[in-house]
Amino acid sequence: MTIPYNPNGGGRGFPHPGKPPTYHGGGNLGGSPGLITSTGGLFGISGLLMAPAINQTTGRSFIVVFDPTNFSCEEQAQYTYRQEANYDKIPGEGREASIHLLILKYRELGVASFSVNITVFKKVLDDFITVQIPVNIPVIPLAKMTKSRRNNFPDGRIHTVRLEPPNGVVQGERPQVTYTINANAGPVSVTKLIMCGNADETPQQ
Amino acid sequence: MSKNYFEIVYQGPYKGVNVALPEDIIDKQSSPFITNFTMKNGEIRTRPRQDSNIIPPPPDNRVINILTSFLDANTVTHTVAVTGTGLWQLSANWRKNPKSSKLAWQLIGAYPTPPGPNIPANSSVFVNKFFWTNGGPNLWVWDGITSIGQPNKWVASQSYLSGASIQDSNGNIQVAGNSGISGNAVPVWGNTLGVQTVDSAGYASTTDANIITWTENGKPAPANGFQAAAVVDATNGYTAGAYFLIELNAQLIMLNTVESTGNYPQRVRWSPSGIPTIWDPNVNIGAGFNDELDVPDAITGAFTVGTTGFILRTNGITELTSSGISGENPFAFNHLWASDRGIGNVLPFGYASFGPIGIFISVDDIYNVSLGGFNKIGGAARDAIYQDIAAATYYIIGEIVPYYQNNYIYNNYRLTIPQGINSVTWVYSIEDQYWTREFKSNCVITGIPRWSYTA
Numbered sequence: 001m002t003i004p005y006n007p008n009g010g011g012r013g014f015p016h017p018g019k020p021p022t023y024h025g026g027g028n029l030g031g032s033p034g035l036i037t038s039t040g041g042l043f044g045i046s047g048l049l050m051a052p053a054i055n056q057t058t059g060r061s062f063i064v065v066f067d068p069t070n071f072s073c074e075e076q077a078q079y080t081y082r083q084e085a086n087y088d089k090i091p092g093e094g095r096e097a098s099i100h101l102l103i104l105k106y107r108e109l110g111v112a113s114f115s116v117n118i119t120v121f122k123k124v125l126d127d128f129i130t131v132q133i134p135v136n137i138p139v140i141p142l143a144k145m146t147k148s149r150r151n152n153f154p155d156g157r158i159h160t161v162r163l164e165p166p167n168g169v170v171q172g173e174r175p176q177v178t179y180t181i182n183a184n185a186g187p188v189s190v191t192k193l194i195m196c197g198n199a200d201e202t203p204q205q
Numbered sequence: 206m207s208k209n210y211f212e213i214v215y216q217g218p219y220k221g222v223n224v225a226l227p228e229d230i231i232d233k234q235s236s237p238f239i240t241n242f243t244m245k246n247g248e249i250r251t252r253p254r255q256d257s258n259i260i261p262p263p264p265d266n267r268v269i270n271i272l273t274s275f276l277d278a279n280t281v282t283h284t285v286a287v288t289g290t291g292l293w294q295l296s297a298n299w300r301k302n303p304k305s306s307k308l309a310w311q312l313i314g315a316y317p318t319p320p321g322p323n324i325p326a327n328s329s330v331f332v333n334k335f336f337w338t339n340g341g342p343n344l345w346v347w348d349g350i351t352s353i354g355q356p357n358k359w360v361a362s363q364s365y366l367s368g369a370s371i372q373d374s375n376g377n378i379q380v381a382g383n384s385g386i387s388g389n390a391v392p393v394w395g396n397t398l399g400v401q402t403v404d405s406a407g408y409a410s411t412t413d414a415n416i417i418t419w420t421e422n423g424k425p426a427p428a429n430g431f432q433a434a435a436v437v438d439a440t441n442g443y444t445a446g447a448y449f450l451i452e453l454n455a456q457l458i459m460l461n462t463v464e465s466t467g468n469y470p471q472r473v474r475w476s477p478s479g480i481p482t483i484w485d486p487n488v489n490i491g492a493g494f495n496d497e498l499d500v501p502d503a504i505t506g507a508f509t510v511g512t513t514g515f516i517l518r519t520n521g522i523t524e525l526t527s528s529g530i531s532g533e534n535p536f537a538f539n540h541l542w543a544s545d546r547g548i549g550n551v552l553p554f555g556y557a558s559f560g561p562i563g564i565f566i567s568v569d570d571i572y573n574v575s576l577g578g579f580n581k582i583g584g585a586a587r588d589a590i591y592q593d594i595a596a597a598t599y600y601i602i603g604e605i606v607p608y609y610q611n612n613y614i615y616n617n618y619r620l621t622i623p624q625g626i627n628s629v630t631w632v633y634s635i636e637d638q639y640w641t642r643e644f645k646s647n648c649v650i651t652g653i654p655r656w657s658y659t660a
Contacts (some may be wrong), residue, residue, distance in 0.1 A: 038277050040296060049656045050657050055647045060443050063260045074255060080238045102231075190248065196210075
């Protein structure tokens with residue numbers, strides 16, 4: 001049988017195998033040999049993680065796009081460590097500690113403002129108190145940086161900041177550290193935290 | 206340094222949420238509470254941003270049930286959205302008009318019949334065609350090729366893929382049983398349901414591999430830009446859709462079917478091997494169905510792990526494997542347990558699978574199923590997850606997301622739980638086996654998250 005040769009890369013029959021699909025800028029993409037041309041379509045070279053969603057207040061549908069190039073979360077975020085009951089010491093359980101320093105190591109991803117919070121249980125109040133330590137990244141404001149450092153911000157490397165409570169020390173039982181950050185307040189990436197303090201060693205009463 | 210000086214060091218790898226023990230007993234790598242932080246690569250990092258104004262939605266402002274991509278027979282990629290209106294396609298030049306839905310999305314076609322409820326729908330890509338069904342009495346298909354919605358007429362010397370359908374001169378649908386090239390003259394079409402027509406005019410040899418054998422499949426099903434694919438009773442024109450759709454053994458399978466004659470929550474229907482547009486056993490004996498009447502519950506999902514299908518029921522799981530017999534009984538059904546109460550999937554859209562892993566939610570824990578068997582994975586976060594599940598106000602949707610983009614591999618299972626106008630998502634790192642929790646305000650997820658092409 002005779003198979004007609006179609007030089008346009010689509011339509012009927014099997015055209016010359018050397019003819020690649022063609023793209024005409026917004027119109028239909030070309031097709032494989034011998035098949036009817038596709039309706040629209042994409043090259044299939046890049047994409048995004050997406051989820052369909054609806055805002056039930058406004059009734060409007062929308063598409064959520066997950067962006068792993070941007071860690072500035074659009075919602076409030078919080079991470080809480082455990083309560084430290086005995087400071088890795090024996091005896092330690094049920095005793096107060098004085099926290100005077102937090103050493104925070106973080107990866108510099110961009111400008112960010114967040115809080116490192118220390119919560120302790122106060123026996124005399126039968127309640128918890130929380131002391132908030134604000135942190136700004138970069139630690140040295142951009143305007144005060146050297147030009148070379150500013151040009152290299154964010155450098156994606158691990159930095160260290162030493163954080164002291166506003167009143168010098170936080171005293172109480174079972175200290176617990178929490179990070180809190182407001183929506184759109186920048187990317188935070190903690191690699192290590194060291195909590196430094198002194199524990200009460202007097203005999204239990 | 207005084208005698209009672211201490212330093213407590215917190216560093217990864219972290220273990221995520223732990224509510225199985227009091228917060229002063231858990232280990233240093235665990236957390237009693239996490240929101241919107243992730244712990245990939247041993248760092249405590251704010252989660253990736255979720256933007257809602259990068260790609261506009263289809264302009265009909267209806268609930269989007271499906272958002273995914275598929276590759277058509279021309280190796281052209283299509284990103285499609287299924288809404289209550291019909292099927293939309295993302296335009297190649299959407300970036301030029303990102304704020305205008307009308308220019309960003311092209312309507313392939315509107316539903317010719319009521320589509321089914323606005324629930325999360327199921328889709329599958331099979332032989333380069335996009336199939337979807339959403340609880341209505343139709344399985345819909347679009348192949349990305351021009352004019353499939355209006356049944357194509359037969360064309361001489363035209364190449365057709367297996368499963369392609371055309372409308373013959375008698376007004377009946379003919380389905381290609383194999384890929385090949387039509388003859389150079391109109392064949393005498395068989396005019397009886399299931400009768401085959403050999404399209405060999407012009408061929409020198411009747412054994413030429415390019416000769417197409419067509420099968421008469423009755424009158425056309427509803428179509429408008431895309432078409433209904435599952436005529437399960439061609440004599441009476443009955444169609445079927447389903448809540449769940451998988452592919453196994455080169456056969457498309459619908460589960461928990463919704464048919465012209467009623468709902469069958471225990472039914473499993475399949476197409477013949479490689480021909481997803483024939484569903485009537487009287488047309489092709491390779492099509493068929495099986496009612497799981499020997500178990501007491503309904504089908505709540507299905508996925509495949511390798512060559513094994515798992516049919517999820519409320520109180521049990523049925524293994525589905527190829528019987529090795531072509532024809533009436535291509536599958537073997539093996540109920541792993543058929544008790545009144547047992548481990549099954551209780552969230553119809555909460556399950557997910559990826560390659561050799563499947564995850565589903567039972568009444569007692571979250572399970573990971575693979576070729577090695579079943580494992581509980583709720584772990585130390587289980588009680589907190591189930592507390593959020595108990596507060597759900599809409600369909601809970603699960604999905605395994607292997608990567609966010611090509612250079613950000615983060616294989617995780619996401620269980621999104623709508624709570625009022627907001628959503629809580631529990632994220633399970635499959636690699637590191639920990640759970641974290643995300644929160645997003647003014648957002649209820651209506652379909653499965655998918656990495657989809659945009660260019």
